[in-house]
Each structure stands twice: as C-alpha cells, then as structure tokens.
Amino acid sequence: MSTPNVSGAASPPTGATAASRVFDALKQDLIRGRFAAGEKLAIGSLKTRYQVGLSPLREALNRLAAYGLLEQVNQRGFRVPPLRLDELDDIADLRSQLECMALTQAFQNGDAEWESLLLAAHHRLRRADERPQEVEEWEQAHLRFHRTLLAPCGSPWLLRFIEQLHDQFDRYRRLAPPNPEVREVLDRQHGELVQLAMERRIQQARALLDEHIGLSHGVARGACSAS
Numbered sequence: 001m002s003t004p005n006v007s008g009a010a011s012p013p014t015g016a017t018a019a020s021r022v023f024d025a026l027k028q029d030l031i032r033g034r035f036a037a038g039e040k041l042a043i044g045s046l047k048t049r050y051q052v053g054l055s056p057l058r059e060a061l062n063r064l065a066a067y068g069l070l071e072q073v074n075q076r077g078f079r080v081p082p083l084r085l086d087e088l089d090d091i092a093d094l095r096s097q098l099e100c101m102a103l104t105q106a107f108q109n110g111d112a113e114w115e116s117l118l119l120a121a122h123h124r125l126r127r128a129d130e131r132p133q134e135v136e137e138w139e140q141a142h143l144r145f146h147r148t149l150l151a152p153c154g155s156p157w158l159l160r161f162i163e164q165l166h167d168q169f170d171r172y173r174r175l176a177p178p179n180p181e182v183r184e185v186l187d188r189q190h191g192e193l194v195q196l197a198m199e200r201r202i203q204q205a206r207a208l209l210d211e212h213i214g215l216s217h218g219v220a221r222g223a224c225s226a227s
Helices: 015-031 043-050 054-067 085-109 112-129 135-153 156-173 180-199 202-220 222-226
Strands: 071-073 077-079
Touching (some): 015 156, 043 054, 054 071, 112 180, 135 156, 156 202, 156 222
16 A cells, blocks of 8 residues: 655656656747847756756757757757748738637627636736736736637637647747737737627628738747847
C-alpha cells in the first residue's frame, strides 16, 4: 500500500510536467518579445532562467519549433524566427478567414450563458483599458474576450488553429510601436462586436471583425519596420 505524502512538501516535477511548464513560460516570453528576432538561444542560459534540466528543456524547445515560435538551426540549436512581412500578412489573412468562419458558427450556436460570459469578458477588458500601465492584465483580458467571442463555434480544431495564429500574430503586434489612435478604435470595436453578438447580426459582425483584424494588422506591420 502506498503511503500518502502528508509532509506538505511539493513533489519534484516530472520530466513531462517540467517540459510543459517551460513550454508555457518560454512561449509567453517569445510572444512578449523577451528574445530578439533572429537570436540564437543559449541552452545553458535557458536552463538557468527557467530552472529546468536539459531533457525537459529540449522537449519544450522542440515543441515550440513545431508550434512555429522557434526555428531549429542545423539540428544543433534553436533561434527566434526573424520578423517577415510576408509571413505576417499571411497570418493576418488566415486569421480573418478562420475567425469569421468561427464567428458565424458561434452566433448560430451561442446561448444565453454565452451572452453572459461575453458581457463579463468585455467588462473585464474595459476595466483593463482604464489601466494602460498594466500591460499583461490587458493582454489577458483581450485574449479572454476574443476566445469567449468564438467559443461556441463547435470546432475544437478550428479554435486550436485560431489560437496558434493569434500567438504568431501577437509576436509581431507586441513588438510594433504603439498607435494610440488605432488602439482607441480597436477598443471601441470590441463593444460593437458584443452588441452585434447580442443581436445575432452575423454579416455586420463578420465585416467588423475583418476590419478589426485589418486595423491590428496595420499596427503589427510596424514591427517589421522597427526591426
């Protein structure tokens, strides 16, 4: 019979747990621009930074390369992908196509509970808008809003692809110079999307979402000019 751990001490993380932890932490750092585009990552520095052993670190790096946030260099190391305008344009175009598809399905499937969740997500986003110095709070509220908007679409695979595109897109957006005028329009469009969702006005919402992504795309392109 096994003896339960009653000491209160945390069990050491398994390799799989450590790899997942590092994957999540490093993914966020890559999206936030903590590493320069084109930078080759030093394994030793990463082990120290993320307090992890070599095996789970390599597993996390391989997963991030498969995800598209890292590039493998001659099977010997990893680097941050360079910023490429043609790649960003492709990402933005796919975002628009897939998110408008998911939006249509979400409007058809959404119920009263979804409406309540969407209103709550928008309220949190508006509160975060009032504290521009809290960047990560806004980023989390913004991500939650867009996830909630599309959540009832009924296709886990579609949502998975959209999430990956969001992560790739946000790597550019967060490195771009800020544009307060466009940001004000984008913030207002969030409320307009909520209103259209409540009224199930699919075509108007699709057009607005396409415009919303296009405006953000225009700002994100500044990352390529600034690099």
